[in-house]
Amino acid sequence: MTLDDAISSLRRGEFVLLYDSGKRENEVDMVVAAQFVTPEHISRMRQNAGGLICMAIEDSFAKSLNLKYMHSILSQSIDIDSDSKKMIMGTAPYGDHPTFSITINHRKTYTGITDKDRAMTIKEMAQLYGSDDAKNQFTTSFVTPGHVPLLLASNGLLAKRQGHTEMSVYLAQLANLTPVTAICEMMDGQTYSAFTPEKAQKFAKENAIPFIDGKELLDYAKVH
Numbered sequence: 001m002t003l004d005d006a007i008s009s010l011r012r013g014e015f016v017l018l019y020d021s022g023k024r025e026n027e028v029d030m031v032v033a034a035q036f037v038t039p040e041h042i043s044r045m046r047q048n049a050g051g052l053i054c055m056a057i058e059d060s061f062a063k064s065l066n067l068k069y070m071h072s073i074l075s076q077s078i079d080i081d082s083d084s085k086k087m088i089m090g091t092a093p094y095g096d097h098p099t100f101s102i103t104i105n106h107r108k109t110y111t112g113i114t115d116k117d118r119a120m121t122i123k124e125m126a127q128l129y130g131s132d133d134a135k136n137q138f139t140t141s142f143v144t145p146g147h148v149p150l151l152l153a154s155n156g157l158l159a160k161r162q163g164h165t166e167m168s169v170y171l172a173q174l175a176n177l178t179p180v181t182a183i184c185e186m187m188d189g190q191t192y193s194a195f196t197p198e199k200a201q202k203f204a205k206e207n208a209i210p211f212i213d214g215k216e217l218l219d220y221a222k223v224h
Helices: 003-011 039-049 059-064 070-075 115-126 134-141 164-174 197-206 214-223
Strands: 016-019 028-033 054-057 100-106 142-152 180-185 211-213
Touching: 003 016, 003 028, 003 164, 003 214, 016 164, 016 197, 016 214, 028 039, 028 164, 039 115, 039 180, 054 115, 054 164, 059 134, 059 142, 070 100, 100 115, 115 142, 115 180, 134 142, 164 180, 164 214, 197 211, 211 214
Parallel strands: 016 211, 054 142
Antiparallel strands: 016 028, 028 180, 054 180, 100 142
């Protein structure tokens, strides 16, 4: 399947499988546009992927909400002693800084972890994009800590960092959708490690889900 197939799938509110590269995490994520997320999407990610279900959000949106990277928040905290601050991750083993920010629940959720609760948090968060009152709506409609980790895409996207966070947001932009995605790593219950690209491609073919190699996306971005 082609990049056009992936874009069409996202526009229909369906999944795309996205592989970063063997030089990075070497993982495949299930990706869906956050604006379309339903409890069924969360259930499928939980059962068919099994990794951490997160939201990736575009840089200017994150800045409008005054969101910061978690490693920055922790490093600037006066409540954490200097020895404990040595635990804060600078760069991951694959060479990038982590994109985690805070974790959230929508205020109308109960525990925040059910498929219904996480779908509500993700979809309501996506709906804040472009709002003139986004910061106020964010602080009054959501609580932290919660069960949906926020991932902040780098300013410049793939020119700056080539992770699932940036790639999924870039895909949403190509589809002319809200640049907010729900992503989840695909885990292998037989090997207890990540799904190989080969297994993910087989799963994609069996389930008619477009599979995109990050290299293809990077090549496209360089041209366009």
